[in-house]
Amino acid sequence: GQSLEQPSEVTAVEGAIVQINCTYQTSGFYGLSWYQQHDGGAPTFLSYNALDGLEETGRFSSFLSRSDSYGYLLLQELQMKDSASYFCAVPSWGGATNKLIFGTGTLLAVQP
Amino acid sequence: DGGITQSPKYLFRKEGQNVTLSCEQNLNHDAMYWYRQDPGQGLRLIYYSQIVNDFQKGDIAEGYSVSREKKESFPLTVTSAQKNPTAFYLCASRDRLAKNIQYFGAGTRLSVL
Numbered sequence: 001g002q003s004l005e006q007p008s009e010v011t012a013v014e015g016a017i018v019q020i021n022c023t024y025q026t027s028g029f030y031g032l033s034w035y036q037q038h039d040g041g042a043p044t045f046l047s048y049n050a051l052d053g054l055e056e057t058g059r060f061s062s063f064l065s066r067s068d069s070y071g072y073l074l075l076q077e078l079q080m081k082d083s084a085s086y087f088c089a090v091p092s093w094g095g096a097t098n099k100l101i102f103g104t105g106t107l108l109a110v111q112p
Numbered sequence: 113d114g115g116i117t118q119s120p121k122y123l124f125r126k127e128g129q130n131v132t133l134s135c136e137q138n139l140n141h142d143a144m145y146w147y148r149q150d151p152g153q154g155l156r157l158i159y160y161s162q163i164v165n166d167f168q169k170g171d172i173a174e175g176y177s178v179s180r181e182k183k184e185s186f187p188l189t190v191t192s193a194q195k196n197p198t199a200f201y202l203c204a205s206r207d208r209l210a211k212n213i214q215y216f217g218a219g220t221r222l223s224v225l
Contacts, residue, residue, distance in 0.1 A: 043202070043214075091212055099160055
């Protein structure tokens with residue numbers, strides 16, 4: 001089977017740096033994605049790592065270590081608007097199908 | 113603007129009633145998905161469709177049904193067999209070439225009267 005584990009909640013202050021971890025168990029591995037979801041809203045794609053290392057997109061970076069089955073999302077210069085839930089996800093490919101398996105999400109609370 | 117439109121935003125179901133949630137996309141995406149999200153939980157896959165006139169069950173398909181008669185549309189019916197339908201329902205689509213990115217609609221919040 002496939003599963004992803006994330007911390008349920010993280011709290012940080014405005015302007016700080018926060019790291020949200022994700023460990024996964026998959027039968028095959030095709031990359032790790034991150035999505036952001038504000039309360040009651042639609043999840044939006046943030047980043048994707050297929051290979052080991054760090055991918056940077058503005059204030060957000062995502063890291064992957066395939067040997068450790070581990071990744072993280074790094075948010076820098078935190079702003080109040082970053083308060084949201086963050087989900088890691090892995091694709092599950094079987095033949096012609098493609099679906100995403102999502103973690104249970106990490107609720108980030110940014111405090112002034 | 114291209115995107116995914118879900119309607120209605122809020123829906124109430126009476127006991128024993130079937131209700132249908134609408135999902136329309138104008139992104140020309142082949143694949144479409146339905147997820148259920150319970151409070152404080154992740155997204156669980158209900159049904160997905162890779163092409164028109166074809167769909168597969170996800171992890172929690174019992175009590176739900178779908179159709180894919182047009183590329184743009186993927187409606188979800190919550191049947192009376194679904195005993196705990198109260199949840200936030202999200203529809204998503206994916207481009208054939210961007211296999212790791214799904215685009216989501218704004219969701220439908222379903223409650224039981």
